Each structure stands twice: as C-alpha cells, then as structure tokens.
Amino acid sequence: MQQELDRERAYHDTCRAALARMVEGAVEHVVTGEDVSASGADAEVLGYRLRSRAKEMRELPEGPLFFGKLDFEAGEHAGQSYRIGRLRISEEPAAPPLVVDWRAPVSRAFYQAGPDDPQGVAVRRRFGWAPGSRGDSADLTGLEDERLGRGEAGTGSTILTREIERPRVGPMRDIAATIQPDQDDLVRAGLTDSVCVQGAPGTGKTAVGLHRAAYLLYTHPQRIRRAGLLILGPNRTFLSYISEVLPALGETGVRQRTLPEEIGRHPVTGTDPHRTAALKHDPRMAEVLRRALYAHVRTDAVSPLALSDGTYTWRVSAAALTQIVERVRDEEPSYAVGRERVRGRAMRAVQLQAERRAGPQPAAWTRRLERSRAMSACLDTVWPKVRPEEVLAGLLSDRDVLAAAAEGVLTPGEQRDLLWARPPRSCKSARWSAADLVLLDEVAGLVEHPEGYGHIVVDEAQDLSPMECRAIARRAVFGSVTVLGDLAQATTPWSARSWAAVLGHLGKPEAAVVPLTTGFRVPAAVVALTNRLLERLGTDVPPARSYRGDGEVTIRPTRDVPATTVTAVREALAHEGSVGVVAADAQVTAVREALTAAGIEPAGPDELGARVAVVPASAVKGLEYDHVVAVEPAAVAEGEERGLHRLYVVLTRAVSRLDVVHARPLPF
Numbered sequence: 253m254q255q256e257l258d259r260e261r262a263y264h265d266t267c268r269a270a271l272a273r274m275v276e277g278a279v280e281h282v283v284t285g286e287d288v289s290a291s292g293a294d295a296e297v298l299g300y301r302l303r304s305r306a307k308e309m310r311e312l313p314e315g316p317l318f319f320g321k322l323d324f325e326a327g328e329h330a331g332q333s334y335r336i337g338r339l340r341i342s343e344e345p346a347a348p349p350l351v352v353d354w355r356a357p358v359s360r361a362f363y364q365a366g367p368d369d370p371q372g373v374a375v376r377r378r379f380g381w382a383p384g385s386r387g388d389s390a391d392l393t394g395l396e397d398e399r400l401g402r403g404e405a406g407t408g409s410t411i412l413t414r415e416i417e418r419p420r421v422g423p424m425r426d427i428a429a430t431i432q433p434d435q436d437d438l439v440r441a442g443l444t445d446s447v448c449v450q451g452a453p454g455t456g457k458t459a460v461g462l463h464r465a466a467y468l469l470y471t472h473p474q475r476i477r478r479a480g481l482l483i484l485g486p487n488r489t490f491l492s493y494i495s496e497v498l499p500a501l502g503e504t505g506v507r508q509r510t511l512p513e514e515i516g517r518h519p520v521t522g523t524d525p526h527r528t529a530a531l532k533h534d535p536r537m538a539e540v541l542r543r544a545l546y547a548h549v550r551t552d553a554v555s556p557l558a559l560s561d562g563t564y565t566w567r568v569s570a571a572a573l574t575q576i577v578e579r580v581r582d583e584e585p586s587y588a589v590g591r592e593r594v595r596g597r598a599m600r601a602v603q604l605q606a607e608r609r610a611g612p613q614p615a616a617w618t619r620r621l622e623r624s625r626a627m628s629a630c631l632d633t634v635w636p637k638v639r640p641e642e643v644l645a646g647l648l649s650d651r652d653v654l655a656a657a658a659e660g661v662l663t664p665g666e667q668r669d670l671l672w673a674r675p676p677r678s679c680k681s682a683r684w685s686a687a688d689l690v691l692l693d694e695v696a697g698l699v700e701h702p703e704g705y706g707h708i709v710v711d712e713a714q715d716l717s718p719m720e721c722r723a724i725a726r727r728a729v730f731g732s733v734t735v736l737g738d739l740a741q742a743t744t745p746w747s748a749r750s751w752a753a754v755l756g757h758l759g760k761p762e763a764a765v766v767p768l769t770t771g772f773r774v775p776a777a778v779v780a781l782t783n784r785l786l787e788r789l790g791t792d793v794p795p796a797r798s799y800r801g802d803g804e805v806t807i808r809p810t811r812d813v814p815a816t817t818v819t820a821v822r823e824a825l826a827h828e829g830s831v832g833v834v835a836a837d838a839q840v841t842a843v844r845e846a847l848t849a850a851g852i853e854p855a856g857p858d859e860l861g862a863r864v865a866v867v868p869a870s871a872v873k874g875l876e877y878d879h880v881v882a883v884e885p886a887a888v889a890e891g892e893e894r895g896l897h898r899l900y901v902v903l904t905r906a907v908s909r910l911d912v913v914h915a916r917p918l919p920f
Contacts, residue, residue, distance in 0.1 A: 775803020829878025
C-alpha cells in the first residue's frame with residue numbers, strides 16, 4: 253500500500269511539472285502568435301484566442317491533478333491505464349496524456365463501469381486527498397481499488413463516501429470525482445437535447461447542470477463559444493456560491509446571471525401589489541402585449557405613397573399600400589422585420605412601374621428612394637417605429653388602450669388591477685417594477701428577436717412564471733436548455749405545478765423529464781423528516797432517498813426561542829463545518845440580535861465561508877450548511893402563500909445535522 257502511494261505521489265509530481273510547462277508554453281505561444289505573418293483580422297483573432305488560452309491556464313485553481321485511475325483488460329483500450337482528472341495534462345501536445353480529462357469518452361467508464369458491466373475495466377482506483385489540498389503530492393492520503401473484471405460487487409467506496417460527506421464550508425465544489433451513473437447520463441446528454449431534471453434536495457441537480465455546461469464546452473467548443481452559454485440562477489447569493497465550480501473544471505468566461513440581470517432594461521425602482529404582480533406574470537399578458545404593439549399598425553385612412561426621383565413621381569395607391577400592410581401583418585413577423593417588409597414591398601411596387609416605363613433601374617436608384625423622406629413618412633404612418641417602454645407605458649396608463657388590448661382576455665377587474673394609479677409624465681420618469689421588466693422584455697422580443705445562446709442552464713426553474721419562461725425561450729430558440737428544479741421547492745405565487753407547463757412555456761415541450769431521487773447531500777435522518785412534510789405539499793414528486801446513513805435531527809421545543817437558538821448554535825459550533833441559522837424573514841433581526849448579545853457574531857447569507865450565518869428563509873434556496881438551526885417553522889410556513897414549500901426548502905439545507913427550535917406546534 254505504501255509503495256503504491258509513493259508511486260502515485262511521484263506520478264503526481266511528474267504531472268505537476270508537465271502542467272507548469274503547459275502554462276509556460278501557452279504564454280510563449282502568445283508571443284509567437286503576435287509575430288505571425290497574416291492579415292490584420294486573422295492576427296487579431298489568433299492573438300485573442302492565444303491570450304484567452306494563456307489566461308485560462310494561468311487562472312487554473314490549485315488542487316489535485318487526478319482523482320481516479322482506470323486499468324483496462326479488454327476492448328479498444330486493453331492493456332492501457334489512464335489517470336482521470338479535471339483537465340488533460342501531457343508532456344507534449346501530441347504525446348499520450350499523463351492525465352485524461354474527466355469529460356473524454358474513455359473517462360466515462362470511471363463513472364459507468366460496474367461488476368455487471370465492467371466495460372473492459374479490470375481495476376478502478378479512487379484516490380483520497382486531504383481536505384482543502386492545493387495539489388501537494390504529500391496530500392495524497394489513500395487509494396482504493398475496485399476489481400471490476402472479476403465481477404466483485406464490493407462493499408462500497410470509503411473514499412467516495414468521505415468525499416460526499418465532507419463538511420461544506422465556502423463556495424460550492426465540483427463533483428467530478430463523485431459523479432454517479434444517472435448523473436453522468438445527464439451530464440453527457442447531446443448538445444441538441446433539452447433536459448429537465450426533477451431533483452430532490454441534495455441529489456446534485458445544480459452540480460449536474462454545471463458539469464453538463466463544462467461537458468458541452470469541452471465537446472463542442474467552437475459552437476458553444478460562438479453562440480454563448482448562459483447559467484441562470486435565482487439570485488446573486490446563489491451565483492456567488494456556485495461561481496468557482498466551472499473555473500475548477502477549467503472553464504472560464506461563462507456568463508452567470510439572474511434572469512432580471514439578463515432581461516433588465518432599467519433598474520427596478522417600483523413595486524406591485526401582490527395581485528398585480530401575479531397578473532403581470534400570467535401567460536395571458538403575452539396576447540395583451542401583442543395586441544397593444546400591433547395596434548400601432550394602421551390600415552385606416554392610408555394615404556397614397558408618392559416617391560420622386562427628380563424626373564418622375566412614382567405612386568402606390570392607398571388601396572395597394574393597405575393591402576401590403578395587411579398581408580405583412582398577417583404573416584406575423586417581428587415588428588421591426590414587418591416594417592422593413594412593408595418598405596421592401598412598397599419599393600418593389602415602384603420598381604415594377606419603373607421597369608415597365610424605362611427598364612431596370614440601378615441599385616443606387618432603389619436605395620435612394622427606399623430611404624427617402626417620403627418613404628419614411630409613409631412608414632411612420634402605417635407601421636411606425638416604437639419603443640417597448642412606450643408600448644407598455646401606454647397600455648398601463650390608458651384605460652381605453654388597455655380595454656382594447658385585453659378584450660376577451662382579461663376581466664374588467666383584472667384590467668383595473670393593471671392600470672397605474674398615477675401614470676408617469678413620461679417613460680423616463682416611470683418607476684418600473686420587477687414584473688414590468690418581464691413585460692418589457694416580451695414587447696422587446698416582439699419588436700426584434702434577442703440574440704440567443706447555444707445552451708442555457710436554468711436552475712431553480714420551478715419558481716419561474718410563464719412570462720419569465722417565455723423570456724428564456726426567446727434566447728433559446730436555436731439552442732438547447734438544461735432545466736433544473738424541484739416542484740416541492742416551488743415557493744413563488746406563480747410557481748409551476750407541473751414540468752409539462754414549464755417546458756411548454758420554454759418552447760421545449762419535447763424535453764425529457766428525468767427524476768433524481770437519491771440525495772448525496774441531505775442525510776437519511778433529515779430526509780425522513782422532510783418526507784413527512786412532502787406529503788402535505790400536494791406535488792407530484794416521489795419521496796427522496798439518501799445515499800448517506802449518517803446525520804442527526806434534534807427537535808427542541810421551548811418557551812424561549814431566542815435562548816434555545818443560542819444554545820443550539822453553541823452546540824453546533826462544537827462540530828466541524830458551517831452553521832446556518834434560518835428564520836422567517838420577519839424574525840431574522842431578533843435572531844441576529846440574540847446571537848450577537850450572546851457573543852456570537854453571525855454573518856449574512858452573502859458572506860461565504862463564515863462559520864455562522866443568519867439567513868432569511870426567503871434567501872436560503874440553493875444554499876447548504878453542515879448544521880442548520882431552523883427557527884420557529886410555523887412562522888416560516890405562515891410567512892407567504894406557499895409557506896409550507898418554503899419550510900421544505902429550509903429543512904433540506906442541512907448537510908449533517910438539523911436542529912428545529914419551536915414554541916408553536918410544528919407544521920409537520
């Protein structure tokens with residue numbers, strides 16, 4: 253055993269030296285590339301690519317260079333051995349790799365091979381590294397071999413279990429070393445495949461989505477980088493938490509944003525009453541907005557078009573122009589494209605007249621007339637330019653405009669809920685709400701389709717409204733999506749009740765819905781408790797299971813919630829790992845004050861890596877802590893319309909231990 257460890261440590265040193273040469277080589281290529289004799293544009297593109305590659309190599313996080321090894325005895329790789337790591341390492345570009353990237357086809361056997369299907373593998377080796385290792389070979393502390401070629405089932409991997417159960421402190425880690433077969437199937441789904449993952453808490457759905465992003469960047473680098481890859485998260489705290497996963501896998505430059513950041517045309521300075529916000533997220537608003545936009549197109553009182561080229565005046569009759577406008581409108585192009593079609597067809601009518609009179613005209617003649625003041629004035633009458641802000645402000649400010657657009661779609665009462673109580677003097681002075689930004693994006697998408705992405709990963713998708721889904725769909729028209737979520741954790745008033753509805757609004761109704769039910773984060777003791785609450789949620793979600801047999805749940809009934817919370821936190825601090833104290837939003841200040849008075853200085857949810865954090869229930873989604881102290885669950889359940897779902901989220905944030913502090917009866 254010791255000899256094997258020494259041999260693997262020496263091999264790791266060899267890999268470390270090779271990686272250092274790869275980094276140096278990438279920098280040298282930048283200098284060489286700048287001297288390449290080529291056109292200015294080609295040299296600029298080459299230089300950009302080389303500099304980007306050098307930057308990526310320099311910014312690689314420190315850490316162990318491999319976590320597994322495969323020894324093959326059959327198949328195309330018979331007699332070969334491969335170390336598996338987070339990126340490919342070789343001594344020369346054309347030389348056999350010292351370490352194979354976990355995304356390479358040969359690496360799949362590391363995740364999929366088993367006694368029943370060894371896939372040609374004789375031995376699968378896992379390496380154990382000291383927690384927090386920065387890649388020093390001395391940190392290699394152990395190794396385990398599974399002899400798959402003999403058909404031995406084994407008793408499970410201690411190294412794998414230890415890695416899964418390692419305390420959660422700081423940002424989210426990658427799971428390249430611990431991917432399970434069902435997760436691997438999702439990670440390696442094809443570029444054109446849209447996938448929806450219904451994942452119970454702790455099943456690794458977020459990690460699966462991020463690793464799929466890394467896999468697509470590896471297997472389709474040109475297409476993905478050209479079209480772009482977008483990670484959409486529910487809030488900035490969540491995005492900060494996951495921000496180090498892709499760089500750890502060697503992928504940088506991926507856009508990670510919230511949906512409001514992606515679609516926001518203006519800062520959010522206004523708020524909506526609950527009913528108004530829910531109505532603005534209703535899918536019926538799409539038809540109302542479409543009508544409001546196309547109400548600007550005029551076919552009544554159309555004047556004839558007269559275009560003069562200096563020697564002759566060419567005319568298009570009012571009847572012919574009306575027919576052109578009506579036909580274009582019936583084709584339902586984007587609004588901006590429709591305006592240009594009207595211009596082009598009106599100009600074509602003039603060209604036909606000119607050809608009959610004097611033969612074909614030069615292109616310059618055509619360009620001059622179609623961009624003339626007379627043509628622009630005609631278009632401004634029949635198909636005027638509009639700004640999304642003007643359309644939406646006009647709709648929400650004018651009772652008659654709204655009534656015309658919403659006829660047969662919204663009730664009179666709903667129309668009253670939408671109208672601004674005090675219309676702004678102009679669009680510039682409007683106080684746009686978060687829901688207004690979604691509506692503005694809808695109108696903007698009708699005016700001109702936004703630039704899309706090659707792939708979009710959408711996390712916490714169960715909380716998206718139909719109108720928010722439409723905003724994402726516009727950016728995924730020519731790309732695929734990975735949808736991640738859990739219907740049991742749906743907490744917004746407009747949350748999804750079924751994945752079929754979400755996928756329909758995303759424009760991907762054909763996407764497969766794949767359940768992940770085995771949790772690797774939440775221990776069995778916590779899962780047993782939360783499954784009791786799951787039964788009360790009324791969602792079509794299978795009960796979760798846990799890979800982990802450990803974990804503790806402590807129920808603490810009390811008459812003094814603040815004092816008992818302090819006691820629970822102090823006891824939690826006796827253990828290793830992070831402590832998250834989660835309370836209803838209205839109780840957060842009191843909890844924080846109680847801890848501070850007891851000499852415990854808690855951090856906020858945005859301060860990653862803190863030992864103790866006090867987190868409002870509304871902001872805890874997507875986060876995880878080794879020890880969670882859930883304060884007064886009844887208050888969390890009563891705090892909002894879907895409060896039981898919010899409580900389910902709170903209780904499932906625990907990685908090792910859960911304390912429930914309560915003075916009131918428990919909702920479960």
